Amino acid sequence: MKDNVSVQGTAHSDRIHDSAIKHVTGRADYTDDIALPTGALHAYLGVSDVAHATLKSIDLSAVRAAPGVVGVLTAEDVPGVNDISPTGLNDEPVFPTDKIQFHGQPLFAVIAETRDAARRAAERAQIDCDVLPHALDPIAAQEAGYPYVTKPLKLERGDIAPAFKTAPNRIKGRMSVGGQDHMYLEGHIAFAIPGEDDDVVVHCSTQHPSEAQHMVAHVLGVPSNAVVVNVRRMGGGFGGKESQMNLFCAVAAIAAKKWNRAVKIRPDRDQDMTATGKRHDFVIDYDVAFDEVGRIQALDGSFAARCGFSADLSGPVTDRALFHADNAYFYPNVRLTSHPMKTNTVSNTAFRGFGGPQGVIAAERIIEEIAYATGQDPLDVRKANFYGGEGRDLTPYHQTVEDNILDRLVSELEDSAEYRQRRQEIIAFNADSPVLKKGIALTPVKFGISFTATWYNQAGALVHIYNDGSIHLNHGGTEMGQGLNTKVAQIVAEAFQVDIDRIKITKTTTEKVPNTSATAASSGTDLNGMAALDAVRQIQARLVDFAVETWGVAPDEVVFRANEVHAGAQVFPFDAFIKQAYLARIQLSAAGFYKTPKIHWDRDKGQGRPFYYFSYGAACSEVMIDTLTGEYRVERTDLLHDVGRSLNPALDKGQVEGAFVQGMGWLTTEELWWDDTGRLRTHAPSTYKIPLASDRPRIFNVNLADWSENRELTIKRSKAVGEPPFMLGISVFEALSMAVASVAGYTTCPRLDAPATPERVLMAVTRLRDGG
Template sequence: MSETEDIRGGVHKSTQHDSAIKHVVGDAVFIDDMPNLPETQEVALLLSPHAHANILSIDTSKAEACTGVAAVITANDIPGVNDIAPVFSDEPVLAGALVEYAGQPIAAIAADNYDNAFAAIGTIKVIYEELPAVLSIQEAWDKGQFTYEPPKIESGDAEKAIKDADFVVNGEISCGGQDHFYLESQIALAIPGEGPDILIYSSTQHPTEVQHGVSRVLGINQNDVTVEVRRMGGAFGGKESQSTIVGAIASLLAYKCRKPVKLRLRRDEDMTATGKRHDFLFKYKVGFNSTGKIEGAIIDMAARSGNVADLSAGVIGRALCHGDNAYFIPHTLFRGWPCKTNTVSNTAFRGFGSPQGMLAIETIIEHLAVELKMPVEKIRSVNWYGTDDKNVTPYGQTVSDNIMPEIVDRLASEVDLPSRRKAIDKYNASHETLKKGIAMMPVKFGISFNAPALNQAGALVHVYTDGSVH
């Protein structure tokens, strides 16, 4: 670099994203775009057709003899521990004696191409003993089936406050989940090295978790596992813990056949075998006065955790911490219910429980507005968090920078919300089928993790002798 040449990315310099042009013109290299190494094997999975069943036997002998097959694995072939749980334990990468959701991976085959692997999967014989399946949140809740100890947040005496209140409402609401539908499906390329070393190219948001999971199932040290992530074709939470499943299966096969192994889930497999956003069922009881001020609230938040806990503790924890949204509620009892169902374990998704928690309290605010025949904005305004008082959340945090009342009023004024509403009312009055609407929604969003130890990060920065930085 010459003395007159500017350093790329210097302080106070505008810098283009490294991959901006590559993404636009299609030159960005994702894992499936990487040229295959010699003898790279591709993978097909055997997924359970049953939501709940005992596995009585698995016969892979015909599959092992199929054309092009390099390795076949079941839970019995795992040299380490069949557990990739990110928080708790006992969350298998391959089903052992028990299947707990339709789509759960049972076996995997690596072959010289995907067609041969897929054909060999069809020759595996599994004998199941079907068991009753719990498929709904309500059924699991009624039976007391949970993936971990149900949490709660309690402040004051909600039962007494509701009993003493002028008015009381009860209600319930549910919300569904969504698939992440990232453009690049789950994928990993595992390359065995010398001795126990293994290199994994993974489309993951959490390379450390992939490293930990792979070391656990292979029974090797974490420093034997290297995980590289150049870029992802979308994730939205879906590749935080779920990518460990894919990385672990690819690694197990690579270890067994001592060849590079690539596992790319086809879209239908990806949507069947991996988790989604948690769907919730909320039930509430709220006491309030004639102005709409909430005196006490009990909110039960039952979430579909799925067959295992995965990241449900964090998701439900954040839902509980957003059950107040932007409102001061002096007496609260928020209870979380991580319902264990025979469905795929739900996982991280943008918002991580916060949207669900806010949905519950905003439903309550609108319910109160209907009961009192008052504008919803009026109900919100009498319940806002304060600045000098009424500023402590149910979980004990002081709201120190509250600009919600000011920003809501300012936004409504600047966009002339009353006039817009009148125009919409006029439009709707003259149209039978097509209707319009407008809403303004406050959001108090926690940007940190509930576990303080997670609120940190590190970076390794290389500054070279020519002044360039990597």
């Protein structure tokens, strides 16, 4: 077969998101839009109002007597195993039996005729418990002797002890990095319909249908083949719907089977935010040795994380923080350790970047410290420490960096953003401006692509061609607005050389593709695109054999081209050719499969190749702060990001823009705050501030490195785009730091923790002015 001319909507071309018009017109169907069967019930969670306690009893008599209530669910009503731990540690009950471990923990569920009735009835419960001391953050947990929720990790290469003794300069510091709420537009929701025997069908908003399937089967005590999980689309996920949907699916399914009626559960925003996990907060201690020009000689880093009451995904999240604590920089001698601390808070979970951003910002703070200590432009210190060349290409986890393009990427952005000239202009502006101060920073990112749990790096797909030539596409990935379905359809369209409109993208369902991995780790297109292509190639091989046998042509004379199939001199419209193949009894369906090659990881040794390849990017941001109030705005941002050979530049640019703004929000306005009782006070849009349209940079230039091409055999030589650009928002944080440092003549690295709210900016300015 030969490659052919392009057709409408194939790969490497701009293509509108397949649901874009439906999104803006309100015609896109979500789980909450599914029509309820007659007799459907509604569930709502009853939750704890203390952070830590011994649970003595729960009196639900008033709840059961409330109007419209059909019944309640407690731990005693779980027919299978009372656990929804995604890692199998048996530490996350659906409902607790003896201990309350965080404020807002679900204790029971009310099942009623209406959602309002269930919600009101849940307030009537009488909880008897003995309150215990609690620890809310990782440092308090360490001081209280709390255990790790999962096994910590150590990455080590070289020998830091002699390097610390001989290096001419050394700095120790601590940085606190806040968490982040996912704040998806569509909250958690699950809708279960009971079937005959053990069967149940669950419609829900999850990034991991197979895990939801397994968890529902686990709590019901039935095999996985009795449970079907369907996901048409999500209104945002960002990692928050990877494991956190398990609770809602389990409650809906248990209730549906218990009362043999369809059951729907949709918490309000407050309960969604208090009962589900978030990005991990970190407290990072670092000890760095460096020479006179700022080149790092040794680094000792300690990463303590607020994990919550159970492990959830804290193990791999804190692992990935260490994997990215080098960011773009080579550490000759390094030791990095994680401390995944148990706390009396909701269990934190996956969030875009999966711990990587917390590692990257630590690397950038260390570079910043060195720059102020040596009196240099931080960009020069960054460049001096870049990976590059033999002997400076080995990561702390012993993977060789083979595809480094940061020198070119950063240099191009430095020129196009006029970084050097603008930095001098800003320094001059600050010298003459007593109140308003500006800052500018250019930061890089190197981000590893693959699940560090190696077995997740697999995917399946199912492709049917019907006898009219229409194509049905199904794969194991989930669509949450990122355009995954559009990209995979483009891949199939290009392979068959047909217009994309011929392809029907259907809901993700465990009935069609089993044992799927979560749509996470930026791997959705890498994995599912390759699986879909494998299915297409199987069908094409059969069609070629059919043409060879039927028309007596050579295999290389059978060509798919522009909605046609050429068999030597004969040319058939695609649908006519498929009709003939059908009549000849050629199988027109295939299940495709893909597993990522080359990767391996030995966690006990802290060595291996956990990532198939790296994605790169760079951002230059300029800010202005008011030193009297701490308020600030982002004046300009220039982004240059590497997506390899882009499958869809329009969608990829949208992902880069959105990731940057979300990363900026994490480091500026999005502050999670618990009061002394352990209650989350930032539990609604009224108290938790995500970036608004007015917060975006006033000048926003976003470009893809169109010269880049993945060295590895990824789908069409593209690179992942979901997570890596999130860390470009660090450029705003670093620019704020420069603006703050200007009040003391750029002689001291500001003690600026994240998020850098106006309050924190003002406090940092005040400390520097006071000489602190």
